[in-house]
Amino acid sequence: MYRITEKRSLNPTVTLMEIEAPYVAAAARPGQFIILRVDENGERIPLTVAGYDREKGTVRIIFQIVGATTAALNRKNVGDTIPDFAGPLGKPTEVEGLKKVCVVGGGVGCAIALPIAEELHRLGCEVHTVIGFRSKDLLILEKEFAAVSDRLAVMTDDGSAGRQGVVTLPLGEWLAAGENYDEIITIGPLVMMKFVVATARPFGVPTVVSMNPIMIDGTGMCGGCRLTVGGETKFACVDGPDFDGYLIDFDEAMSRSAMYRDFETAKREEDCNLFRDANNV
Amino acid sequence: MPNMSPKKNPMPVQDPAVRARNFGEVALGYDEATALDEAARCLNCKNMPCVSGCPVNIRIPAFVEKVREGDFEGAYKVITESSSLPAVCGRVCPQETQCESKCVRGIKGEPVGIGRLERFVADWHNDNVAAKPERPAQNGHRVAVVGSGPSGLSCAGDLAKRGYAVTVFEALHVAGGVLMYGIPEFRLPKKIVRREIDTLRALGVDFETNVIIGKTLTVDQLFEKGFEAVFIGSGAGLPRFMGIPGEALKGVYSANEYLTRSNLMGAYREDSATPILRAKRVAVVGGGNVAMDAARTALRLGAEKVYIVYRRGLEELPARREEVEHAMEEGIDFRLLTNPVRILGYQNENDRRDPKNGFVTGIECIKMELGEPDASGRRSPVEVPGSEFTLDVDAVVMSIGTSPNPLIKSTTEGLTVNRRGGIVVEETTGLTSKPGVYAGGDAVTGAATVILAMGAGKTAAAAIDRSLSGKNA
The missing domain is CATH 3.40.50.80 (Nucleotide-binding domain of ferredoxin-NADP reductase (FNR) module)
Known part of the structure; x- marks a missing residue:
């Protein structure tokens, strides 16, 4: 399990989180990404690494709330955990020698x-x-x-x-x-x-x-x-x-x-309806 | 007296029309009476030809004899001397080309149903024996296993039984590798895989998921962490595509992606968070087990028409015979000696924003005929000029194999790979060009079978044991 150690809203649709993941924090470099799941039946989504603290063993992610999974992630708070956080994946951005x-x-x-x-x-x-x-x-x-x-x-x-x-x-x-x-x-x-x-x-x-x-x-x-x-x-x-x-x-x-646009739209509506119902109770 | 019936006891199965619409297991397994009857067909040959056909050398006549005596737990013990995953192998091994192909009963009739008996014994044990194996006394050596598919599990199991502290690193969020993401529920129920993994946990094997060796940690870092040997069983890698026009259209999947969405991510369930295209008409390109799995998954996801498109003939289909038969019974339409030329997509020239744009509408194919045998002795298919035709489909699944994953080789110095990217090993030990590093399974051979991978894991475990226990002496 991977603990959320910080959460900050950057604007109404974009959230920053620091996640405790020592292996990833030790290996990550700019331009690489991670894959996470928010709950046991969740989908795997890639998010690019927005920063890391090798000493604290934390990785920073910044995500926009666009679908059911990012909405679920945004409902998590400091101290909560997510089951999966794997990386760093992909090649780092090549920055050496640029003037x-x-x-x-x-x-x-x-x-x-x-x-x-x-x-x-x-x-x-x-x-x-x-x-x-x-x-x-x-x-x-x-x-x-x-x-x-x-x-x-x-x-x-x-x-x-x-x-x-x-x-x-x-x-x-x-x-x-x-x-x-x-x-x-x-x-x-x-x-x-x-x-x-x-x-x-x-x-x-x-x-x-x-x-x-x-x-x-x-x-x-x-x-x-x-x-x-x-x-x-x-x-x-x-x-x-x-x-x-x-x-x-x-x-x-x-x-x-846009391959799954219909699916995503349906999920988002389902998600919103669930919330509306929950709020009405 | 042996049972001299020339035919195997048939495997009870779900009715084809019913099972084609559900994800429940197709083959239902022998009951005790059938198992006893089938075991009695074994002649208990002294020279045991069947054993030579088994990549892990299970003492087949010995376990079958235990079944005949009604000592099912005794039979289980014989099998597990050699195999870490009997409930899996009883289901997915290509027995017709292995143990059963050597069976003397097969000369005049059908061979003994060895695979069916293995499955019966493993299921009987799982249903009737609650005791978990005990953790053996530890010998103080630590071994890292990369990948939790068949080769990794088999290597880990054998080492744990010999007292090694084994940690298995898995890139995905669950252990099991291809047994979880690749082989569908209807052929290999996931609870069976989980149970086999729990058995390894009871033996003391530690599983670390979400660790991608080559990215999260390198092989060299594993040695720095105190592991004395590393086994790489990272599996096959990048799916191959044909390089024909239209493969980037929406609705074209690799079999790996299609099966991973359905099996690993559970996209076949209505409430799944992971999407999969619920196509009405599907073409699966390829003729192996993975192609059969993809085609039958498509049916179960609600397709009305599913084609297998394969460039050679029926005899050349590399899939397990039983899978081909099951697929045919379920109504899969086999278009043999047929090869795709291009995939066709929808494009509304008047409306660039039409949401249907870019989705698959069909696959254009050409008929093939078998030409002269090539250097390998196989007759290569050649195109029949002018025989192009189109199948109307809304999804295409490419199941034409994989090439090895580059993540480990690109981050591990001193690891030699062959022209195709497979890790080069010594056949008798699994040792790679890098000291202390062993490898086996699809990472070495390219896509092959579960049991061959298990055999490779076993070979490496024995070699690791010889090497590390030698250090002790």
């Missing part, structure tokens, strides 16, 4: 982008950061990014915080103004990463994307997380989750991510 990087995060993806930005900063790399959210209410980790970024742009769709617009707006401006990045690292919704790649492509800046497809075991056994990368089938769990953004077939990945 100047633009990190582009969207929504809850910023939670995963932060440890990478922090690691780059620690290694003496110049870090430029763009983070984007739907609105001010959903903005997370602005201070933390500011602390490790040499240049920071905060974007919201509605302009309620930072500047109005999408993340590719400042990225495109910076590239056009002649910023020479060794690499762009982007983490967020598939459609956002697709457009970050499209923005970077004319400038030829290598762009690494972090993929988070549907997964079960996370160890290379099921093949559910497969992606087409440069015309080849790759498994995100063992070959990734980071890939060369220029080679990813994003349209296919977006289609595959």
